[in-house]
Amino acid sequence: MSEHEAIRKLLALAAAEALEEGELRRVEEHLRECSSCAAEWDAWRALARGMRGLPTPQAPALLVERTRVQMHARLAAGRDRRLNAWLMGFLVLFSWTLVLGTWPVVRMVSTGALSWLDLSFQRTWTGLAGYTLMGWVVGGVAALIIGLRHATARRAA
Numbered sequence: 001m002s003e004h005e006a007i008r009k010l011l012a013l014a015a016a017e018a019l020e021e022g023e024l025r026r027v028e029e030h031l032r033e034c035s036s037c038a039a040e041w042d043a044w045r046a047l048a049r050g051m052r053g054l055p056t057p058q059a060p061a062l063l064v065e066r067t068r069v070q071m072h073a074r075l076a077a078g079r080d081r082r083l084n085a086w087l088m089g090f091l092v093l094f095s096w097t098l099v100l101g102t103w104p105v106v107r108m109v110s111t112g113a114l115s116w117l118d119l120s121f122q123r124t125w126t127g128l129a130g131y132t133l134m135g136w137v138v139g140g141v142a143a144l145i146i147g148l149r150h151a152t153a154r155r156a157a
């Protein structure tokens, strides 16, 4: 491809002011020496000037309104997600606090019961393990429900 052809391809971009500094200099240098490219350049420039003079098209009101409604829905969905994450964190923290807080109580009661009723500590420990496991299961179910709700909401959106 000759320099002449290459410049011809760049003229439209130059008229749209879309060329980089180096390319623009190359075009300008060629235009000074080549009259046929200069003539074409004038045509492109006139076209570009005419295009800029055209009134800017306005988006239809209905489209603007629909976009606005969709944006609000997206924002609301984001808020919902943040709330779910917060709720999830709270549930986990709550179950852990419950488990850790229960331990001293169970210890105290079991120690008391040991001296009073002579129950084995082993059984109490098994009970606490079961209780802890139940807490985890409840937390897991809660996470699953939130996850499912999440997926449904996403599909609906």
Ligand SMILES: [Zn+2]
Residues within 6 Å of the ligand: 003, 004, 005, 007, 030, 034, 035, 036, 037, 038
């Ligand atoms: Zn030329």
